[in-house]
Amino acid sequence: MTETAKKKIKLLVIGGPTGSGKSDLALRLAEEIGAEIVNADSMQVYRGMDIGTAKPSPEELARVPHHLIDIVSPNQDFTASEFRCAATAAIEDIDRRGKKAIVVGGTGLYLRALLEGLLDSPTGDPELRRQFDDVPGEELHRRLLLADPETAARLHPNDRVRLIRALEVYLQTGRPISAFRAEHGFSGAYFDAFKAAISVERQELYRRLELRVERMIAAGLVDEVKGLLASGYRRDMKAMRSIGYKEISAHLDGKITLDEAVTLIKRDTRRYAKRQMTWFARENEIYWLEYPTGFASILGHVIEFFG
Known part of the structure; x- marks a missing residue:
């Protein structure tokens, strides 16, 4: 199915x-509706990174078919564009086999890329x-404020990745990334999606996150x-600089104790979760649900959606 086709996969x-x-x-x-799961977590795509990414266990993977887990090595970058292509192929295959697809993950950019497309800006x-x-982040933010005040207004000085990307686009093209967004941005839906969080x-x-780190x-x-x-796999590789791996690497280098590493992992995980909550709070048309207490209601909504 092409993106321009009339039928949209649910x-x-x-x-x-x-x-x-x-x-x-x-x-x-x-398990209830006979669906398959498509991973949308940017770290679970990496082979050999199982514990620190909270990957589904072998038993869980055996219960339901999963896609886009363990598909690249830690020395490879895996972009939102690559995710979108791989996820679309997986969803279309699931649909062809008469199954339903559940996309699950906390990487908001991956989900937005899949559902709405990607920004047509320079590589x-x-x-x-x-x-x-x-x-420093404050200086990056100051520079972006001069070059692209619209984008700077929605970014925090700690959001180095997006600040640098916006400055990079401006230096490459002389145009703010907000202009590319206005022209080409995240528009048009390629799937009929029921979005829940x-x-x-x-x-x-x-509390849950701290316990999970300890586990x-x-x-x-x-x-x-x-x-x-x-x-x-070097410490400076993108995957190895993720939460959990960078702190344990520093511990193994003798730079910090294990207790200090655990404290940092807990702190950084909390901060990451806070950023995710902010991201999803800004997304449109999300059905916010209580779980596990509201499972029966959730299931009813899902069955109704798939018809």
Whole structure:
């Protein structure tokens, strides 16, 4: 099916912050309606990074077919554009086989790319981007405010990735990224999607996340990182700089103690969850739900949606 075809595949999309229960909800719904799951977590695509990414267990993977898990090595970048192509192919295959698709993950950009398309702006320039490596976030934000006040107004000084991307586009083209958004941005829906997210009180979510970090350590996260480093995956690779892996790498280098690493992982995970909550709160047409208490109601809505 092409993007311009009249028929739009129906799919359930479950987003929201890490630790909110998305994966468990998706599994239960998939079993109830005979669906398959498409991963939309930017870290679960990497092979060998299982514990620190909270990947579904072998038992969970056996319960329901999963797609886009363990598809690239940690030394490879996997962009939103690549995700969109791979996820679209998986969803179309699921549809051809008469199954339903549930897309689940907390990477908001992946979900937006899949559902609404990608910004038609210049590709990244690693050499150009390096000039910002040592520039503080406040200074990046100040520079962007001069070049593209519209984009700067919606970005926090701590959002280095998007600040640098916006500055990169401006330096490459002389035009603000907001202009590209206005012309080409996230417009048009390629799927008929029912978007849902789990609502969790913030302190309860943080409590769950801290417990999850402790379980990751107990499950062998330190050994997982040791194994990745021993396999030749460098600490400066994008995947290895993700939460959990960078802190344990610093511990293995003798820079911090394990207790300090755990404290940092908990802090950074809380911050990441907060950013995710902000992202999804701004998204349109999301059905916010209570889980697990509201499962019966959720299931009813999903069955009604798929018809």
